[in-house]
Amino acid sequence: MKRRIKVAQIGIGHNHGSEKMRAVRKFPEDFEVVGFSESNPEWLRSRGNLDVYQGIPLLLEEEILNYPGLDAVLVETDVWDLIPTAQRCVDHGLHVHVDKPAGENLQEFEKLLDAAQWRKLVVQMAYMYRYNNAVQYAYDMMKSGVLGEIFEIDAVMSTEHSRDYREWLTHFKGGSMYIFGCHLIDLLIWFRGWPDRIVPYLGKTHLDGVDVYDNNLAVFDYANGASTVRVSSVEVNGYGRRQFVVLGTKGSIEIKPFEQPTVITYAKAGSGQSYADIKEVVKLPPMGGRYDEQMLDFARCVRGEKENPFNYAHERVVHQATLIASGFAGLGHE
Numbered sequence: 001m002k003r004r005i006k007v008a009q010i011g012i013g014h015n016h017g018s019e020k021m022r023a024v025r026k027f028p029e030d031f032e033v034v035g036f037s038e039s040n041p042e043w044l045r046s047r048g049n050l051d052v053y054q055g056i057p058l059l060l061e062e063e064i065l066n067y068p069g070l071d072a073v074l075v076e077t078d079v080w081d082l083i084p085t086a087q088r089c090v091d092h093g094l095h096v097h098v099d100k101p102a103g104e105n106l107q108e109f110e111k112l113l114d115a116a117q118w119r120k121l122v123v124q125m126a127y128m129y130r131y132n133n134a135v136q137y138a139y140d141m142m143k144s145g146v147l148g149e150i151f152e153i154d155a156v157m158s159t160e161h162s163r164d165y166r167e168w169l170t171h172f173k174g175g176s177m178y179i180f181g182c183h184l185i186d187l188l189i190w191f192r193g194w195p196d197r198i199v200p201y202l203g204k205t206h207l208d209g210v211d212v213y214d215n216n217l218a219v220f221d222y223a224n225g226a227s228t229v230r231v232s233s234v235e236v237n238g239y240g241r242r243q244f245v246v247l248g249t250k251g252s253i254e255i256k257p258f259e260q261p262t263v264i265t266y267a268k269a270g271s272g273q274s275y276a277d278i279k280e281v282v283k284l285p286p287m288g289g290r291y292d293e294q295m296l297d298f299a300r301c302v303r304g305e306k307e308n309p310f311n312y313a314h315e316r317v318v319h320q321a322t323l324i325a326s327g328f329a330g331l332g333h334e
Helices: 017-025 041-047 061-065 079-091 106-119 133-144 163-169 176-192 292-303 312-325
Strands: 005-010 031-037 072-075 095-098 123-125 150-156 197-203 215-222 225-232 243-248 251-255 263-268 280-283
Touching (some): 005 017, 005 061, 005 292, 017 031, 017 072, 017 292, 061 079, 072 079, 079 095, 095 292, 106 312, 123 292, 133 243, 133 263, 150 176, 197 312
Parallel strands (some): 005 072, 072 095, 095 123
Antiparallel strands (some): 150 243, 215 225, 243 251, 263 280
């Protein structure tokens, strides 16, 4: 029988925290959840009574860090506390799943990765689209050569956010690019590698008087053409228009929307119909929960059944690129 991973969650302030707990509790044959912690009374009041936390001990962080036999921690604090909390976990010899983004200080994140690599600990960043079945399909098509040479990727992840949420985004220099663009940048770097240059175009709509970068574009220049990441917090039906488009010299793939049910369209070269909308609709098997496969892969990596497919070097350059796209200067390749 496979070994169950003893896991705890530190923090419930991240918007994805409750669903991560839901995912690990869905697989009791893989995870033994020993407890969760939260020091902010407001989060305990507003989220501590959610169904996913019922029947799980509320512990102090120190109790979790020193819990006998604990293997791993889900780090789901407020965004600004993610990396310091993950660092404390790694310093205690614990594998970590860390929600995103990875902080506004690249050196602090690099320190975390270096410490984890030295201790041979898993650091899984919470970019959920890398486990999306349509994205996996597109990646496999690209790696097999079916799409030819990739010359463009267009990625969009927008939402129509409330005024309160856009006020919250003012905590971060890059606004919506920092919070949401990181998901797309993860995929772009995975598919195309490090670009020659990253140029951010950060815009403010000033909707409802909120002074935040809420309508953003980043251009990633490669030798054979640019790729783009667009993120808006004010787009009507932005959620339904989230898309990932991969263009190659032999074929193209459009994934729209990202979320379930996942249907993609594929077009291949050589049809002789230059001005027709030539495409094949590919219906993939329905996915489970949004984070199910990611959490199962985390368990496999922690047990040592496989190496983390997204290694320390990948996580580093993804976050470096995210910060540049969010308007941080002096990080190279701007």
